[in-house]
Amino acid sequence: MRYLFEEYAFDTGRREICRGADLVPVTPQVFDLLDYLIHNRERVVSKDDLINAIWNGRIVSDAALATRLNAARTALGDSGEEQRLIKTLPRKGFRFVGQVHETQQPAGATAAHTPVEPPKPALRLPDKPSIAVLPFQNMSGDPDQEYFADGIVEDIITGLSHIKWLFVIARNSTFIYKARAVDVKRVARELGVRYVLQGGVRNAGNRVRITSQLVDAETGVHLWAERYDRPLDDIFAVQDEITVSVVGAIEPSLRRAEIERVKRKRPDSLDAYDLVLQALPFAYTGESENIAMAIPLLEQALALDPGYAGAQAALAWCCHHRFRFNRGGLREGDRAAAVRHARAAIACGGDDATALALAGLVIAFDERDHATALNLFNRALSLSNSNVFAFSCSAIVLAWMGESDLAIERAQLALRLSPFDPMNFMPNNAVAIANFHAGRYEAAAAAARRAIEVNPRFSICHAHLAAALVRQGCCEEAKVEAKRVLECDPHFSTSGFFVSAGLAPAVFTPYAEALREAGLPK
Structure with a gap:
C-alpha cells in the first residue's frame, strides 16, 4: 500500500518514505509509528494503542514516546508547535490529520518513488519569471x-x-x-x-x-x-x-x-467573501445545474456587499449561461440581469482583471456592445497580462466577431498559461470558431475535439465539431455529433444559438448552414 499526502509517498511494502523523488531516512520504529497513525487516521490513537502496536506492550517512558513522535514529525516537515500532520489531543492521544490518498504499488515496481501516473511533457520556460x-x-x-x-x-x-x-x-x-x-x-x-x-x-x-x-x-x-x-x-x-x-x-x-x-480593493464583508468562495466552483462550470446552486450564494454575497466586483461579475456570468440555456422561461429576464450585474462589476471593479473579463464577455453577447467589450478586455490585460479569463473570454468574442488571427493568438496564450485547465474548452472553442471562419476546417475539427475532451457535456463543443466535419465532407460523422448536441441540450436550435452568439452574421451564417446540414434544427 502507498499513502500519498502533500509531497510525500509512504510505501508500506518497501518500508520507505519519499518526499518527491528524495528518500526520507527514518528508523524502523519511527516508520512503524507513522504507519500505525496513518492507517488509523480516522480516529484518535491513545498512548496505550501506540505502545501496544509499536513496542508490543513493553513498558516505555513518556520521553521515549515523545522522542519517536518528534522524529516522525521531523521526517514529514512537521513540528510539535505546528502539528500540521500529526496532531496531539491533550489527555486523549494522537491523530494523523493530513489528507491521504491510498494507491497500490504497481506490480513489478522497482523504485520507491515510482510515479502514480506518467509524467506530462515538459513545457518550455517563458522568457520572464x-x-x-x-x-x-x-x-x-x-x-x-x-x-x-x-x-x-x-x-x-x-x-x-x-x-x-x-x-x-x-x-x-x-x-x-x-x-x-x-x-x-x-x-x-x-x-x-x-x-x-x-x-x-x-x-x-x-x-x-x-x-x-x-x-x-x-x-x-x-x-x-x-x-x-x-x-x-x-x-x-x-x-x-x-x-x-x-x-x-x-x-x-x-x-x-x-x-x-x-494590492486591490477587497470586499467590505468577510461573510460576502466566504459566500463567493463557495459559489465559484459551481459558477465556473457553466452547467445549468451548477449555475442554479451558485446564483443564491452570489445573491447573498451581494446583499451583504453590493460593491463586491467579483460577486457581480460571477453573477453576470451565471445569468448569461442561464439565459443561453433558456431554463425556466426566464430568457429576457436573465439577459437583462446579466447585463445589469456586468455593468455593476465594471463600476466597482476597475482594478479586478477577472471581473472586467467576465463583464466584457457578457456585454459582448448579451448587450451586443462590441466596443465596450473590447475595451474591457484590453483594460483587464493591462492590469494583468497573466489573467487566463481575459485571454479566454476575449478569444471567444473575437472569434465570433471574425477577428480570427487575434482570437487564435489569445486562445493559445490562455492554453499556455493554464495547460491543464478544466475550462480549456473555452479557448479551444475559440480556435475552432476562428479556423472555421478562415476555412481551415481540419484545424477547426481538431480544436473542437480538444474542447470535447475537456468538457464532453457542453453542447457547443459538439456543435463546432459537427460544423467542421460537414465542411470536410464527413457528413455521417457530423450527424453523430449533431445528435450529441441534442443529447446535451435538447432545446438547441441554430436560431436560438444566434441570439447568444451571433455577433457578426458573416461569421455565424455559414456556421449555422453547416449545422443545419448536419441535421440540427433551425
Missing part, C-alpha cells in the same frame, strides 16, 4: 473548510497576476495537483515554471493560520518561508503580505512602490 501556486493544504481537518483554503490560493494567484513581468499559471491547472503527493521539480517541468509556491491553511473560530514557502524548482532551494497566525479579519492583509514576499524573493531589486500595485 514564472510561478505556479499549488493548492494549499486544508490543515483544519474539517472537509467543509476546503473551499476556504482554495479561495486563499485563488486570491494569491490573482494578486500575483497583477505583476506585468511575472508569468503566473492559472488556478485551474495547478489544482489538478490537489490532494496528491507532488515532486516540485516535476510539477515545474509539467507547468513550465521556475518557481513554485506551496502552503497550508488552518481556519479555526475567528483565527486563521497560513504557512507558505517559495521554492526555486530548478535548484530545489527554498527562497522564502513564513507562517502567519492572525485574526480572520486580517486575511486580506496576509494574502497581500504573501504576494509581496514572493515578489521580493523573485526580484529583490523591485521597488516597494511597484509591489504596492499588487
